[in-house]
Amino acid sequence: MTSALAELSEALANVELTVPAAPARFLRLEFLEDAPEEAAAADVWSVTLDVSGLDAVPAAGDTVGLLCPNAADEVAAALDLLGAESRADRPCRLSLLPGTTKKAARVPPHLPEHASLRHLLTHCVDLRAVPKKPLLQALRDDAPLVMVAAGTGLAPLAGFLEERRARGQRAPAWLVFGCRHPELDFLLRDELEAALRDGFLSRLDTVFSRTGDRQRYVQHVLAEEQARLARWLVDEGAVMYVCGDAKGMAVAVLDEVVQTVAKAKEVPVSEAKKLVQQMQKDGQYRLDVWS
Template sequence: MLRRIESVLWCIYSITEHNALTCIMNIVVFYGSQTGTGEEFANRLSKDAQRYGMKGMAADPEEYDMCELSRLAEIDNSLAIFCMATYGEGDPTDNAQDFYDWLQESDGELNGVNYTVFALGNKTYEHYNAMGVYVDKRLEELGAKRVFDLGMGDDDGNLEEDFVTWREQFWPAMCEHFGVEASGEDSSIRQYELKEHNDINMNKVYTGEFGCLKSFETQKPPFDAKNPFLAPVIVNRKLNKAGNRHLMHLEVDITGSKIRYESGDHVAVYPTNDTAIVNKLGQILGVDLDTVISLNNLDEESNKKHPFPCPTTYRTALTHYLDIIHPPRTNVLYELAQYATDPKDQENMRKMASSAPEGKALYQSFVLEDNRNILAILEDLPSLRPPIDHLCELMPRLQARYYSIASSSKVHPNSIHICAVLVEYTTKTGRLTKGVATTWLKNKLVADNGHKSTVPMYIRKSQFRLPFKASNPVIMVGPGTGIAPFMGFIQERGWLKEQGKEVGETVLYFGCRHKNEDYLYQEDLEEAEKTGVITKLNVAFSRDQEQKVYVQHLLRTNKEDLWRQIHTDNAHIYICGDARNMARDVQTAFYEIAEELGGMTRTQATDYIKKLMTKGRYSQDVWS
């Protein structure tokens, strides 16, 4: 059930009644978040408000009736902040989809509503910060008043630095705009208080569930982000024949779950942290990880009662709920600095949280470039030993990981296939860092000591779809694990042929390092070409010869066929894989083909490809 904006207003009214003679600013921070960063920034801004003698709260737009946004104008000195991430090809995040739809359809008046927007995106993507830019523009069109400039965060650069810089300019401007004086409060402000449960029925303790207690024991559809399905692993095999990397193919069983998916969709999985790292954290902080605790919000009016499901144990929180592997953001360092007994450590931690050039450089080198997670920081700063409950309060939530589904439900209605590469590397400090999700997936054996391994999962629908008319040609470009969705596409095109449908040309451009090492699904692809499901299989082996060959080179080699398929036969183009280099280079290759064979200028070629995107004939499923 949607909360009414009235619940936000009631919270604000209750504050102003007790401070009738005080000028208080009231802030609601709405967030659109897919990976948790937007929500994290919203929480930081709402917590910041307390330092300025204001009242703030973070709010998920999915949980509120945004039609009542105009009612914020009834409150003096109120402000709506929107931390809006962009997902996929310029799309809103799942939790901001309804808000986006409302903005598009609304003709309501937002006169008197003060707002500002911080956008989260990645410059390597075609539609950089599209959602944040749209929200900023649309709110103004509806009559709301922009009180501070749109902030643009770039995850391809340094998103944290972008946010800190914007935030440090934002707060003084707000104080001046609304005539509020900063309180000068610079010490840590706790949002939650610790309660230890010494005598509790363990049936009332969360053990990794995300929504209802015991939901993993009594699985009931529908399954979604708050109620994932525990899918048994039925296949887990290594894909590459040789080399020092580990590329894997997993299959999970969804029989009886009523889960439906289509080729091109994503499967979201909830990983857990490495047990060894969790144990080391407990050891270094000197705590019993099996202590049952609750962290309760000190603000009783807040709709967020706990930072993660409570009551639970420290072990469960650190294993299932908290992100302890990513380098901590600057606000975490700032909050923890007070616990460092060495004044130099304390000074450096606070310096890293500032927007001063020296502080930015120190954070960049010590935390980001050296890739120090919270355990590494505790190991390298022996004077820093914070209370574990404060650490748990500050750590962001461990997020679901999304994988392009490598199967078609027409062929595999009761299973979902995943293709992934193990992330593993040594940092500058000599520490071996392992990807949370891929390490966890690698260790998901089909049968582990007689027990079935399971993966908590749900489906995220995608716009990455085969053409409605099977007779349209498809051109698929997917090097490495970018092959994943195309395995589903190929299976589906084969199934359509078996049904007697007219199926257009199916062309694949795949790339890998060595033919005898990491040619993924080689037998399946060659069999599909042999049976005519794949019309033409083009494979670029980048390191089998002196001069590297990539998929974009093969596109140029086959330019005449490609131009005919695109310009004459209405082919649909699909790109999957790396956004930073591959997707950009592939797009440039298509520009060049349009220039040469279409007689276009670069501007015309760019417009031509953009029109294909608008028509849904040039789709990308990319990551950076």
């Protein structure tokens, strides 16, 4: 074996290799100390919908779903998984299963009673849908409100503020809002400042993660205002809404709320977690988050 390897090595040493020429250089890579400020802002669209033709009157916190036609190849893949390609264009009817145990069961109103399966999969369902989050509902007029939002998580909370203005409602409301830069992605700044000025928002705390010597987020504001948060949540029974990123912001805010409850109630953190879980069940601590 050793002699065979030696012979192979000697043979390879005598082989002439032709290496293709490298292409002309046209790119340059530079390492930056900090990200440029313009990279901090993402595109954000504000969309206004005409609801004058709807039978029901939308309320703050309602969710609007836009169903766009699914791609034909994705519909075909779904039909294949269902083993229904041969029957995809036959008429079918949707109805409830006899004896269903689901409470208040009904056929979703946006689905036609008679249609082909291909039509349903193309026009009536979202093949890429993520699990639905609970809908936010309008709060009762006398409920103090603590709102925590990061980035576009501000959108549903802005609806509450608009409804408060429409109703002339001035119950205590505190908003903690965070984004990257005050000049790049401070969403709805004029509206928030107007709500604060006109008394529809009692307190507004803002935090910007890309300014200053260290990165700060909404949870840091809550930590600094722990006594105020305890007074609102524990003493006054305020309803708290957390809107935005599920993996980072919402977890950090929840941890801060647990710490606040533990200190205010003078109980261990393990017991405070149970109290916050009960707050969630009672609707006092509500989430509208996504990842």
